[in-house]
Amino acid sequence: MLTTVDGKPLKEALAHAQSRAKRRAFLLVLPLLAFIIVSFIFPIGQMLYKSVNNTGFTISKDFGTGVSTPIMTNLAEWFEENPQGTDPDETAYAALAADLVVLRELKAPGQAGTRINYELSGSRSMFTKAARKAKKLEPPFKEAIIDLDEDWADPSLWQAMRTASIAVTVNFYLAALDRKRADDGSVEMVPENRQVYVTLFKRTLILSLMITVICFFLAFPIAHLMATLPMRKSNLLMILVLLPFWTSLLVRTTSWMIVLQSQGVLNDAMVATGILADENRIQMMYNQTGTVIAMTHILLPFMVLPLYSVMSMINPSYVRAARSMGATSWTAFRRIYFPQTVPGIGAGALLVFILSVGYYITPALVGGADGQLISNLIAFHMTKSLNWSLAAALAAILLGAVLLLYWLYDRLIGIDNLKLG
Amino acid sequence: MALPTHASTLERVWHYVYLTICALIFLFLILPILIVIPLSFNAEPYFTFTEKMLKFDPTGYSTRWYDLLLTFGMNEPDAPRDSSWWADAWNNAAWINATKNSIIIGFFSTVIATSLGTIAALGLSRPEMPGRRIIMAILISPMIVPIIITATGLFFFYSSIKIQDWGIPYLGVILAHATLGIPFVIITVTATLVGFDHSLTKAAANMGASPTRTFFKVQMPLILPGVISGALFAFVTSFDEVVVVLFVGGLDEQTIPRQMWNGIREQISPAILSVATILVIISIALLTVVELLRRRSEKLRGMSPG
Numbered sequence: 172m173l174t175t176v177d178g179k180p181l182k183e184a185l186a187h188a189q190s191r192a193k194r195r196a197f198l199l200v201l202p203l204l205a206f207i208i209v210s211f212i213f214p215i216g217q218m219l220y221k222s223v224n225n226t227g228f229t230i231s232k233d234f235g236t237g238v239s240t241p242i243m244t245n246l247a248e249w250f251e252e253n254p255q256g257t258d259p260d261e262t263a264y265a266a267l268a269a270d271l272v273v274l275r276e277l278k279a280p281g282q283a284g285t286r287i288n289y290e291l292s293g294s295r296s297m298f299t300k301a302a303r304k305a306k307k308l309e310p311p312f313k314e315a316i317i318d319l320d321e322d323w324a325d326p327s328l329w330q331a332m333r334t335a336s337i338a339v340t341v342n343f344y345l346a347a348l349d350r351k352r353a354d355d356g357s358v359e360m361v362p363e364n365r366q367v368y369v370t371l372f373k374r375t376l377i378l379s380l381m382i383t384v385i386c387f388f389l390a391f392p393i394a395h396l397m398a399t400l401p402m403r404k405s406n407l408l409m410i411l412v413l414l415p416f417w418t419s420l421l422v423r424t425t426s427w428m429i430v431l432q433s434q435g436v437l438n439d440a441m442v443a444t445g446i447l448a449d450e451n452r453i454q455m456m457y458n459q460t461g462t463v464i465a466m467t468h469i470l471l472p473f474m475v476l477p478l479y480s481v482m483s484m485i486n487p488s489y490v491r492a493a494r495s496m497g498a499t500s501w502t503a504f505r506r507i508y509f510p511q512t513v514p515g516i517g518a519g520a521l522l523v524f525i526l527s528v529g530y531y532i533t534p535a536l537v538g539g540a541d542g543q544l545i546s547n548l549i550a551f552h553m554t555k556s557l558n559w560s561l562a563a564a565l566a567a568i569l570l571g572a573v574l575l576l577y578w579l580y581d582r583l584i585g586i587d588n589l590k591l592g
Numbered sequence: 593m594a595l596p597t598h599a600s601t602l603e604r605v606w607h608y609v610y611l612t613i614c615a616l617i618f619l620f621l622i623l624p625i626l627i628v629i630p631l632s633f634n635a636e637p638y639f640t641f642t643e644k645m646l647k648f649d650p651t652g653y654s655t656r657w658y659d660l661l662l663t664f665g666m667n668e669p670d671a672p673r674d675s676s677w678w679a680d681a682w683n684n685a686a687w688i689n690a691t692k693n694s695i696i697i698g699f700f701s702t703v704i705a706t707s708l709g710t711i712a713a714l715g716l717s718r719p720e721m722p723g724r725r726i727i728m729a730i731l732i733s734p735m736i737v738p739i740i741i742t743a744t745g746l747f748f749f750y751s752s753i754k755i756q757d758w759g760i761p762y763l764g765v766i767l768a769h770a771t772l773g774i775p776f777v778i779i780t781v782t783a784t785l786v787g788f789d790h791s792l793t794k795a796a797a798n799m800g801a802s803p804t805r806t807f808f809k810v811q812m813p814l815i816l817p818g819v820i821s822g823a824l825f826a827f828v829t830s831f832d833e834v835v836v837v838l839f840v841g842g843l844d845e846q847t848i849p850r851q852m853w854n855g856i857r858e859q860i861s862p863a864i865l866s867v868a869t870i871l872v873i874i875s876i877a878l879l880t881v882v883e884l885l886r887r888r889s890e891k892l893r894g895m896s897p898g
Contacts, residue, residue, distance in 0.1 A: 199712060207731055214750075389617050417878055418625055419868075423625065432640075434639070573736060
């Protein structure tokens, strides 16, 4: 058996050295990996948890003292004892009345009402109103409470309370897909006039696809030109591609607002040259057109760079050989040149698509009402409507789509081949 | 791409059409960025060229918007411009404060991203690195995950750990921006490490250099261009980032992009164009630096000079 100088078997010594090298390499990466896990992966995990867990109807937290108190416990107990479909009887209303007293003491009727409001709009005020009078309620509670507001007898309200009494729920995902629980607990579509999210997901996909296709048609000729020009000239042209890439996103968006406004540069130029009459200036901003134009401009370098790096590797003698054997320039392009550029097209298209699906800033500024994408709606629920669980559910769906595309990108192109300028 | 002499008429026509198309696409790329520069000198509060501007009448141009930029938010903008006026500007002018915040946040997030990223890239480029593919995918993901999702997650995370009560100003934003800058550092540094001759480090070790000494004397000079351009990318990412700042930044943590965002959303004034012009000039400077670094790096590694 082969051994090292100090008598160890060679195989063992080699394995030992290799595992030490592995450990050493891993130790170099470890600090960064730990950082990313704490500052990025964990927060996203927390967001995903929020999307399936909403304690608005189960726990009240005092932000001054940090103490958490369970709320709506009596009602939760009643729901547990009585299966789905039981009509709420006197004991149920008694439980509700007792819980409302607790809510009043904890100053939490707004919070509990908001949670039910997510499932059934217009119900928040019922909770605040009822809690105010909770102490004065006397048996029979059923009549007393329905006396306050007859909507308390609404079976959909009881269904909503039943779902909300358990913190863990998939209802926000249902809501994010324009669905809701029917009174009997089954899943159904929301009324047509309230369906927003699926349409928005579809619009996001369609606009992203459109932007990707336009980017391809704009990037292909200039990438080809740069790849065939001598190095010195193509480097100059490359600067024209990289300058937008390095310019602030807000600056580029502002520029497009200046150009596309109805009193802006483009409309003014068209009016001045007589292409357009002054009174029918084209509305190119605060709609989908604005979003598509500005986003195409912003994402174009991400298509040009991978295309260029693939095209500059293509050996020109293949096309020359095809031409010398009698192919027309079109045939030579179609059969010989184009197939060789496919890896670059794939890389660029996937990258542009991934980035545009999650775009926020540009649509928010130039999109107007119909140019908004799914990201803008997430921001709306985070900052305006404050329905954080719904925002988290929408974000989770978007994240799922992006990760799928990312996985595809890694599979087809490899993350290692991502290049920046 | 010269046209061969035997080209047919159709090919000639197509060639010129093709060149025109390319020229138009380049104009599409570059014109919207350059157009803000002359417009920022507009004497009128309009976003389009006035007649005077088109006639190159000097009275059509002014630097009033740059002046507004300086004086906006000051206590006494109309006082005589002596040392106390400048002190007022330094302490109170909104855009100057935003610039200070942007630079502080950008600097610290760049330091974190570059140091951690460079060390990790060294490990990632070793052939014996275990689980390379999945780790690389995780480290690049902040660039791929939509910014709104990152901001949402960080909002929940920071409020659950109450980061604003820790007493370190800007901490949340700095950590977030460092996270966003890391993928750029990883990409640029691993790109310079591709084709790195590992026998150089072995030779250094052979001659008795400690790993630290080898790193600073042998590896560092070779990968330095990549590290610097990665750092510039990280800095620009932070300098340009608005969504995370809006979500997790405190009210007093105004940065340049946030100030611009507010300006664009509320009432867009040509002062925004003068900020834009300054930023365009900065990005031209940065691009030049990165381009020079890239050429230097290629030369160092014996690749053909660009």
